[in-house]
Amino acid sequence: MHNHHSALGLATSLRPVEPVTLIRPHAAHRAARFFIEKFAGKTMYAVKANPSPALIRSLWDAGITQYDVASANEVRLVRHLLPEATLCFMNPVKAEEVIREAYFEHGVRAFSLDNQDELDKILRATDYAKDLTLCVRLRVSSDHSKLSLASKFGIDPAQSASLLMAARQASDSLGICFHVGSQAMSPQAYIQAMALARDAIVQAGVTVDVIDVGGGFPSIYPDLEPQNLENYFHSIHEAFESLPISYSAELWAEPGRALSAEYSSLIVRVERRRGTDLYINDGAYGALFDAAHLDWRFPVKLLRAESNQARDINFSFYGPTCDDMDYMAGPFPLPADVKVGDYIEIGMLGAYGNAMRTEFNGFMPSMTVIADDQPMASLYNDTGDHQHSIAMR
Numbered sequence: 550m551h552n553h554h555s556a557l558g559l560a561t562s563l564r565p566v567e568p569v570t571l572i573r574p575h576a577a578h579r580a581a582r583f584f585i586e587k588f589a590g591k592t593m594y595a596v597k598a599n600p601s602p603a604l605i606r607s608l609w610d611a612g613i614t615q616y617d618v619a620s621a622n623e624v625r626l627v628r629h630l631l632p633e634a635t636l637c638f639m640n641p642v643k644a645e646e647v648i649r650e651a652y653f654e655h656g657v658r659a660f661s662l663d664n665q666d667e668l669d670k671i672l673r674a675t676d677y678a679k680d681l682t683l684c685v686r687l688r689v690s691s692d693h694s695k696l697s698l699a700s701k702f703g704i705d706p707a708q709s710a711s712l713l714m715a716a717r718q719a720s721d722s723l724g725i726c727f728h729v730g731s732q733a734m735s736p737q738a739y740i741q742a743m744a745l746a747r748d749a750i751v752q753a754g755v756t757v758d759v760i761d762v763g764g765g766f767p768s769i770y771p772d773l774e775p776q777n778l779e780n781y782f783h784s785i786h787e788a789f790e791s792l793p794i795s796y797s798a799e800l801w802a803e804p805g806r807a808l809s810a811e812y813s814s815l816i817v818r819v820e821r822r823r824g825t826d827l828y829i830n831d832g833a834y835g836a837l838f839d840a841a842h843l844d845w846r847f848p849v850k851l852l853r854a855e856s857n858q859a860r861d862i863n864f865s866f867y868g869p870t871c872d873d874m875d876y877m878a879g880p881f882p883l884p885a886d887v888k889v890g891d892y893i894e895i896g897m898l899g900a901y902g903n904a905m906r907t908e909f910n911g912f913m914p915s916m917t918v919i920a921d922d923q924p925m926a927s928l929y930n931d932t933g934d935h936q937h938s939i940a941m942r
C-alpha cells in the first residue's frame with residue numbers, strides 16, 4: 550500500500566483520476582487507546598461501521614480483543630483475521646444455520662435476542678449449549694441521537710420479565726443490551742437507557758452478569774460537536790455502579806462510529822462546476838450515502854498548494870453516476886473559485902462511508918493510501934482540547 554505524508558501532498562503529486570481512499574491507522578489506534586484507557590469496561594468494535602481488514606488489524610494491535618459481528622460474513626471475516634478474538638453476535642435476528650456455524654465453527658458464545666422465538670432458535674442451533682452468554686436487547690429511546698435504532702429491535706422493557714427469566718435459565722451468563730441510536734449527542738441517552746435496564750432487572754428479579762450499553766458514541770462533524778467522550782463514560786460508570794447487579798457483573802460497550810470515523814477520508818476531483826453545484830467523482834453510491842440520504846454534513850477542504858484568497862461559499866455535490874439521486878445537498882463550504890480539476894478532501898468517512906460503497910455504474914476508488922497527517926477533526930487529540938484539533942472548515 551502507498552504511504553503519503555498528507556492529503557495535499559498526494560493530490561498535488563499524483564493527480565489521481567479516480568477517487569482515493571485515505572486511511573489513518575494512527576487515528577484508529579488513538580481512538581481505541583482512548584476507549585481502553587478511559588472506559589471502565591470491555592470495548593468491543595462494531596464491525597459493521599467499517600469492516601476493512603486493515604482497520605480491524607489496527608484496532609487489534611491497539612488492544613481491542615472483542616468484536617460485535619452481525620452476519621455470517623462478518624463472523625468469518627473477523628475469525629479469519631483474528632483467530633484469538635472474542636466474537637459476539639449482536640444482531641437480534643439471525644438465521645439458525647448461521648448461529649450454528651458461529652457456535653460450532655467459529656467459537657462464538659455470546660448472542661443477542663429480543664424475543665422467545667429467537668431464544669428457542671439459538672438453543673436449537675447450539676444443541677442446547679450450556680456455555681452461552683445471552684444478551685436480551687431492550688428497546689430504548691433514540692431521542693438524543695442523529696440516527697434512530699428504536700423501531701426495529703428490542704423488547705419493551707416493561708414487557709421483558711418473562712424473556713429475561715427464560716434467557717436466565719438457558720444461559721451461563723445473562724446480559725442486557727440496548728442501542729441508544731447512532732451519534733448520540735448527549736450522555737443523557739445512556740442515563741435514560743440505564744434507568745430502563747434497572748426497571749427491567751427489578752421486575753424480572755434475575756441476576757444479570759453483563760450490561761452492554763451498545764454503540765452510539767459520537768464522532769465530530771460540522772454542526773454535530775459533542776461533549777467530551779469522558780462525560781459519556783462518567784455517566785455510564787455512575788449508572789452502572791448503582792444497578793442492582795452482582796459485584797462481578799461486566800460492563801460492555803460496542804462503539805462502531807467512535808472507533809472508525811477518524812480512520813478514513815476521501816480525495817475527490819471536481820469534473821464539472823455548474824454555479825454552486827460541483828460534480829465530483831464519488832457520491833451516494835460510493836462513500837457518501839449518508840451525505841446523500843441523511844443530509845449528513847462532512848467536513849471538506851480544498852487541496853491546493855497555493856494559498857487561497859477566495860472567501861468560502863456554500864456548495865452542493867453531484868456524484869459521478871447518471872442518477873439524480875446521486876446528490877449531496879451539504880452545504881459544503883469551499884473557496885468561491887473552485888474549478889474543474891481541483892481536488893477536495895472529504896473527511897470523517899471512516900464510519901459508514903466505505904462500508905456502504907457499491908460499484909453502481911462502474912465507479913469505485915482506484916486506491917487506498919496511508920496518510921500520516923491528522924484527520925480533519927478529532928475527539929481524541931493529544932492536547933486535551935477535544936475539539937478542533939485541526940480547524941474544521
Ligand SMILES: *Cc1c(COP(=O)(O)O)cnc(C)c1O
Nearest residue numbers: 595731764765766803804805806
Ligand atoms: C450499529 C450497531 C453498533 C454500532 O453503533 P455506532 O452508533 O456506530 O457506535 C453497535 N451495536 C449494534 C448492535 C449495532 O447494530
